[in-house]
Amino acid sequence: MNLSVQTAPATDGETRVDLATTPLRELNGALHKLAADTNQTLWTIANPAGRHAIAAGLDAPITVEIDGPVGYYCAGMNKKARVIVHGNAGVGVAENMMSGLIHVKGDASQAAGATAHGGLLIIDGNASARCGISMKGIDIVVKGSIGHMSAFMAQAGTLTVLGDAGEALGDSLYEAKLFVRGSVASLGADCIEKEMREEHKALLASKLEAAGLLGEVDIAEFRRYGSARTLYHFHVDNVSSY
Amino acid sequence: MTDHSNTPRTAPQTLPRASATFDDYTLSEIRRAAATGIYDIRGGGAKRRVPHFDDLLFLGASMSRYPLEGYREKCSTEVLLGTRFAKKPIQLKIPITIAGMSFGSLSANAKEALGRGASAMGTSTTTGDGGMTNEERGHSTQLVYQYLPSRYGMNPDDLKRADAIEVVVGQGAKPGGGGMLLGQKITERVAGMRTLPVGIDQRSACRHPDWTGPDDLEIKIEELREITDWEKPIYVKVGAARPYYDTALAVKSGADVVVVDGMQGGTAATQEIFIEHVGIPTLAAVRQAVKALQDLGMHRKVQLIVSGGIRNGADVAKALALGADAVAIGTAALVALGDNDPHYAAEYAALGTRPGAYDDWHEGRDPAGITTQDPELMKRLDPIAAGRRLANYLAVLTLECQTIARACGKSHVHNLEPEDLVALTIEAAAMANVPLAGTDWIPGRNGGF
Numbered sequence: 001m002n003l004s005v006q007t008a009p010a011t012d013g014e015t016r017v018d019l020a021t022t023p024l025r026e027l028n029g030a031l032h033k034l035a036a037d038t039n040q041t042l043w044t045i046a047n048p049a050g051r052h053a054i055a056a057g058l059d060a061p062i063t064v065e066i067d068g069p070v071g072y073y074c075a076g077m078n079k080k081a082r083v084i085v086h087g088n089a090g091v092g093v094a095e096n097m098m099s100g101l102i103h104v105k106g107d108a109s110q111a112a113g114a115t116a117h118g119g120l121l122i123i124d125g126n127a128s129a130r131c132g133i134s135m136k137g138i139d140i141v142v143k144g145s146i147g148h149m150s151a152f153m154a155q156a157g158t159l160t161v162l163g164d165a166g167e168a169l170g171d172s173l174y175e176a177k178l179f180v181r182g183s184v185a186s187l188g189a190d191c192i193e194k195e196m197r198e199e200h201k202a203l204l205a206s207k208l209e210a211a212g213l214l215g216e217v218d219i220a221e222f223r224r225y226g227s228a229r230t231l232y233h234f235h236v237d238n239v240s241s242y
Numbered sequence: 243m244t245d246h247s248n249t250p251r252t253a254p255q256t257l258p259r260a261s262a263t264f265d266d267y268t269l270s271e272i273r274r275a276a277a278t279g280i281y282d283i284r285g286g287g288a289k290r291r292v293p294h295f296d297d298l299l300f301l302g303a304s305m306s307r308y309p310l311e312g313y314r315e316k317c318s319t320e321v322l323l324g325t326r327f328a329k330k331p332i333q334l335k336i337p338i339t340i341a342g343m344s345f346g347s348l349s350a351n352a353k354e355a356l357g358r359g360a361s362a363m364g365t366s367t368t369t370g371d372g373g374m375t376n377e378e379r380g381h382s383t384q385l386v387y388q389y390l391p392s393r394y395g396m397n398p399d400d401l402k403r404a405d406a407i408e409v410v411v412g413q414g415a416k417p418g419g420g421g422m423l424l425g426q427k428i429t430e431r432v433a434g435m436r437t438l439p440v441g442i443d444q445r446s447a448c449r450h451p452d453w454t455g456p457d458d459l460e461i462k463i464e465e466l467r468e469i470t471d472w473e474k475p476i477y478v479k480v481g482a483a484r485p486y487y488d489t490a491l492a493v494k495s496g497a498d499v500v501v502v503d504g505m506q507g508g509t510a511a512t513q514e515i516f517i518e519h520v521g522i523p524t525l526a527a528v529r530q531a532v533k534a535l536q537d538l539g540m541h542r543k544v545q546l547i548v549s550g551g552i553r554n555g556a557d558v559a560k561a562l563a564l565g566a567d568a569v570a571i572g573t574a575a576l577v578a579l580g581d582n583d584p585h586y587a588a589e590y591a592a593l594g595t596r597p598g599a600y601d602d603w604h605e606g607r608d609p610a611g612i613t614t615q616d617p618e619l620m621k622r623l624d625p626i627a628a629g630r631r632l633a634n635y636l637a638v639l640t641l642e643c644q645t646i647a648r649a650c651g652k653s654h655v656h657n658l659e660p661e662d663l664v665a666l667t668i669e670a671a672a673m674a675n676v677p678l679a680g681t682d683w684i685p686g687r688n689g690g691f
């Protein structure tokens with residue numbers, strides 16, 4: 001491969017890329033060429049320095065460890081890959097993810113997990129505004145708190161928050177399920193608190209388990225929020241919400 | 243003789259007089275609003291008359307301009323889109339493309355017919371708010387994949403199998419508005435593709451969820467290019483509102499192609515008030531967009547596609563003469579397939595309308611089987627025959643455009659220029675920046691863009 005990277009002995013399967021010396025295009029191009037059965041299954045990226053679109057568009061069962069902060073759209077549209085960010089993430093981390101795992105060890109900016117269809121996004125710190133906006137099936141677990149307008153128009157999937165939620169949580173929500181342990185500053189239009197039944201507790205437990213948190217937090221402390229479904233049909237009585 | 247002079251007579255009366263302000267349509271809308279409490283939603287574009295390409299004329303050849311021989315001398319029509327950054331630009335044989343119209347708003351058969359007709363003529367079709375279907379990909383040799391605020395059905399596999407990507411910022415029918423698809427059309431298949439419950443009234447977002455403004459868009463475009471390895475042309479589509487600035491900002495954001503859609507442009511379903519009162523006419527938008535490209539030294543380097551009310555080869559030629567590289571058609575393509583056809587007059591009457599006026603496309607009861615998801619109605623549209631009609635229509639648009647170009651002495655339709663045009667009205671002269679016919683007067687010539 002024509003990469004200005006130090007390729008470690010093939011036996012340990014690790015490929016190291018230094019973004020201080022390797023153009024991002026070369027890195028992403030190399031990642032996109034990987035076959036499903038590649039033996040280059042572990043990639044470590046040094047000096048990301050907040051660059052945008054790092055590891056975007058992956059489609060192979062590999063692990064990418066990024067050693068530092070990333071800019072916008074890190075691991076955007078991910079399929080199959082595990083991407084670990086040892087730092088903070090900019091806008092739209094894991095946007096439109098289809099499958100795989102993205103784990104941000106720091107905080108995430110706006111629109112984390114936006115429109116994503118599948119996979120798991122774990123954020124160890126806080127996530128800013130519009131976390132999970134328009135989500136379509138992803139599971140998001142935020143260990144800290146989330147900002148305003150999170151889960152706006154969220155269609156499917158789960159958003160689990162160990163901390164607090166900002167203003168207008170779940171505005172114009174469709175069928176996504178929201179679990180918040182802390183306080184909710186306010187609920188958006190058509191978002192209501194819902195009863196936490198056994199099936200919901202089991203669902204929450206499975207998401208916490210996937211995030212490695214089972215047993216570390218008390219499921220009984222969470223409240224569930226979902227759509228009141230009153231805006232599903234245009235009606236004169238809902239005019240103030242349109 | 244009888245003397246009638248003193249016979250009492252009824253005093254002369256004035257004729258009943260309707261108000262120009264409160265005309266019949268307006269009154270019917272007030273009654274409708276009063277009865278329902280909700281705004282009127284419909285399909286199609288602005289129906290009122292606005293300055294348009296009809297207000298321009300070509301001068302043709304004369305003593306100082308030599309025409310080309312019709313049928314004998316070559317007048318080329320091919321267009322290359324995406325030459326700025328894309329490794330694989332799109333090559334169209336004709337300067338007319340099919341605009342983005344969603345599966346959901348249109349039936350699967352209609353989408354297939356659009357693909358067949360466009361492919362037969364060597365041009366592209368475009369997906370829409372609702373994702374890409376296999377039928378559509380299969381029948382379109384060149385397919386542009388729309389990247390919309392809702393991101394319904396958006397996935398990297400479809401992104402990679404598209405031939406170009408169109409980031410939709412707005413639509414001429416509703417600059418600043420999101421999409422709508424009402425419950426009747428949210429069938430299981432449509433709902434599945436959009437990850438929505440079946441039968442709901444769907445409103446899609448008006449703003450992209452993960453970027454706002456041109457600085458963010460630049461980063462978003464970089465992401466799309468990275469994901470597709472810089473192969474695909476990236477278009478940015480805007481509704482005609484501030485086309486000078488919007489075009490400049492699209493170029494700044496890294497677009498390969500800018501699509502500007504005027505207020506006459508069709509929509510599948512939008513509030514009537516939005517369609518008629520927001521945005522500017524196509525004619526007014528083209529020249530501003532071209533000026534922005536010229537001021538940046540990017541005219542012909544970033545290509546311009548213009549849409550909104552294109553009906554015939556003269557409209558195509560006029561858009562090109564003002565500086566566009568290609569046009570896109572929506573409504574006219576649907577009519578070519580069979581939309582609003584007099585053949586279904588009785589059925590339109592049963593829906594309270596008539597051929598040519600039917601615009602309740604959101605209700606999904608289209609007798610022609612085009613703007614519907616009803617399997618029975620859809621069957622009425624034979625995608626092969628309808629595709630053939632679209633190909634014929636595209637061929638006519640192209641021939642007409644060539645006829646005009648040859649008459650103006652041009653060996654490529656892109657050689658048409660504003661110098662070939664004059665305007666019939668002062669408004670059109672000012673908007674298009676061409677002289678009023680018979681004068682050398684261009685109103686507002688020195689007024690900036």
Ligand SMILES: Cc1cc2nc3c(=O)[nH]c(=O)nc-3n(C[C@H](O)[C@H](O)[C@H](O)COP(=O)(O)O)c2cc1C
Nearest residue numbers: 341342343344370371507508510550551571572573
């Ligand atoms: C039925 C229908 C559906 C449409 N759906 C979309 C869409 O999903 N995305 C989009 O950008 N524009 C959409 N449009 C607008 C067209 O892409 C295009 O801008 C417009 O039709 C051009 O104007 P014309 O209809 O006068 O040719 C739609 C238009 C129609 C008629």
